[in-house]
Amino acid sequence: MSETLLFRGAQVEGSSAADVIVDDGVIAEIGPGLSRAGATVVDVEGLVMLPGLVDLHTHLREPGYEASETILTGSRAAAAGGYTAVFAMPNTSPVADTAGVVEQELALGEAAGFVTVQPIGAVTVGQKGERLAELGAMADSRARVRVFSDDGFCVWDPLIMRRALEYVKAFDGVIAQHAQDPRLTEGAQMNEGAVSAELGLAGWPAVAEESIIARDVLLAEHVGSRLHVCHLSTAGSVDIIRWAKRRGVDVTAEVTPHHLLLTDELVRDYDARFKVNPPLRREEDVLAVREGLADGTIDIVATDHAPHPTEAKACEWHAAANGMVGLESALRVVQQAMVDTGLLTWGDVARVMSREPARIGRLTGHGTPLTEGQPASLAFYDPSPRRTFTTDDLRGRSVNSPYLGRELPGDVRWTLHQGTVTVADGALLDAPGVRA
Ligand SMILES: NC(=O)N[C@@H](CC(=O)O)C(=O)O
Numbered sequence: 364m365s366e367t368l369l370f371r372g373a374q375v376e377g378s379s380a381a382d383v384i385v386d387d388g389v390i391a392e393i394g395p396g397l398s399r400a401g402a403t404v405v406d407v408e409g410l411v412m413l414p415g416l417v418d419l420h421t422h423l424r425e426p427g428y429e430a431s432e433t434i435l436t437g438s439r440a441a442a443a444g445g446y447t448a449v450f451a452m453p454n455t456s457p458v459a460d461t462a463g464v465v466e467q468e469l470a471l472g473e474a475a476g477f478v479t480v481q482p483i484g485a486v487t488v489g490q491k492g493e494r495l496a497e498l499g500a501m502a503d504s505r506a507r508v509r510v511f512s513d514d515g516f517c518v519w520d521p522l523i524m525r526r527a528l529e530y531v532k533a534f535d536g537v538i539a540q541h542a543q544d545p546r547l548t549e550g551a552q553m554n555e556g557a558v559s560a561e562l563g564l565a566g567w568p569a570v571a572e573e574s575i576i577a578r579d580v581l582l583a584e585h586v587g588s589r590l591h592v593c594h595l596s597t598a599g600s601v602d603i604i605r606w607a608k609r610r611g612v613d614v615t616a617e618v619t620p621h622h623l624l625l626t627d628e629l630v631r632d633y634d635a636r637f638k639v640n641p642p643l644r645r646e647e648d649v650l651a652v653r654e655g656l657a658d659g660t661i662d663i664v665a666t667d668h669a670p671h672p673t674e675a676k677a678c679e680w681h682a683a684a685n686g687m688v689g690l691e692s693a694l695r696v697v698q699q700a701m702v703d704t705g706l707l708t709w710g711d712v713a714r715v716m717s718r719e720p721a722r723i724g725r726l727t728g729h730g731t732p733l734t735e736g737q738p739a740s741l742a743f744y745d746p747s748p749r750r751t752f753t754t755d756d757l758r759g760r761s762v763n764s765p766y767l768g769r770e771l772p773g774d775v776r777w778t779l780h781q782g783t784v785t786v787a788d789g790a791l792l793d794a795p796g797v798r799a
Contacts, residue, residue: 372408377709388782415447415740420665427456440759445742460496547571580607598651635683670761
């Protein structure tokens with residue numbers, strides 16, 4: 364039996380206050396002073412109502428690396444962070460390079476029920492960069508794959524990259540490039556700069572990202588196909604994307620929450636929670652990617668949620684895995700870096716963390732405008748509290764968060780996934796709740 368929910372007094376995308384009635388999975392009514400007999404009234408006075416967040420870059424690790432995360436545990440982490448859809452990267456085992464694996468992931472996401480799990484297909488077989496994977500079969504599968512990436516690895520061969528761009532053009536797909544020249548980053552441990560020189564760690568030079576992006580935007584222009592650039596991390600990369608967009612190249616770009624807030628100074632303690640690919644950069648790069656997100660050069664925020672078991676991080680720096688979890692903390696970090704600094708409004712946050720990721724990924728039913736008749740995938744967020752981020756805030760299987768012990772603003776109070784309550788009054792439900 365469906366229950367009707369009446370959320371009273373939310374700030375719609377941070378602007379005008381309104382009541383919202385959710386019924387049968389959709390926004391039934393939105394406006395001031397609503398009432399509905401029999402509805403359960405929920406007081407959300409002063410909370411920001413956002414469209415359910417959409418993450419275009421999540422590592423859920425299943426199949427194959429379930430010790431780090433599963434589709435169920437990753438879905439829980441996503442819902443806790445206000446997400447209603449995540450795109451799962453293919454660096455699993457087996458790699459998601461066939462229709463079979465992407466359909467398995469889709470089914471596991473549906474069974475979990477916390478968020479929509481949209482698989483990303485690998486560009487090349489086994490992500491080895493040598494032969495195109497079954498892009499068309501994955502596109503035609505029940506998973507309806509439109510985003511293809513070899514994330515973790517760069518599609519380095521320019522002819523393979525050209526062929527991938529040509530192939531996906533036919534069905535409005537997009538190649539999401541992990542821009543890392545492998546030769547310029549052999550053995551790299553952290554950002555190449557003053558800190559790496561001081562610590563004597565092999566550097567990951569900005570040009571290793573920028574040179575790939577420069578090549579790829581020209582290839583995308585040549586082919587006339589969509590290109591998406593993953594985890595932009597340097598000032599130079601922002602300049603290249605800005606230049607490409609002015610040329611009319613159909614390119615989009617993402618930035619992670621950690622590259623909006625953290626720098627390579629944090630590497631000084633050799634705490635491997637701060638080891639990530641691409642690496643944390645300089646303060647100048649942080650300011651440049653913030654400006655890029657604020658002026659629209661960078662289109663979206665994507666978490667690059669990369670869970671690892673404790674033993675993969677509680678070791679000496681060179682042996683540690685790259686990556687940070689980020690789903691539970693993303694909205695709070697974006698508030699700190701972008702909203703509280705006046706660089707984004709809450710309406711902008713809805714655009715860069717929900718509408719645009721859904722559009723780029725061609726995902727229907729998410730990132731829709733908050734209007735009557737739209738699916739009730741919603742997040743209600745309280746921007747006012749400030750408290751220390753701890754493992755109590757984590758809902759996935761791994762705890763490799765760079766924010767542990769750091770004060771962050773905000774709190775996700777309610778999340779609804781297509782009308783189903785997943786977070787109620789600040790608490791993640793053990794299983795998805797009532798479909799209102
Ligand atoms: N972003 C990361 O630091 N790690 C990613 C893969 C990768 O991009 O290296 C992972 O899957 O762990």
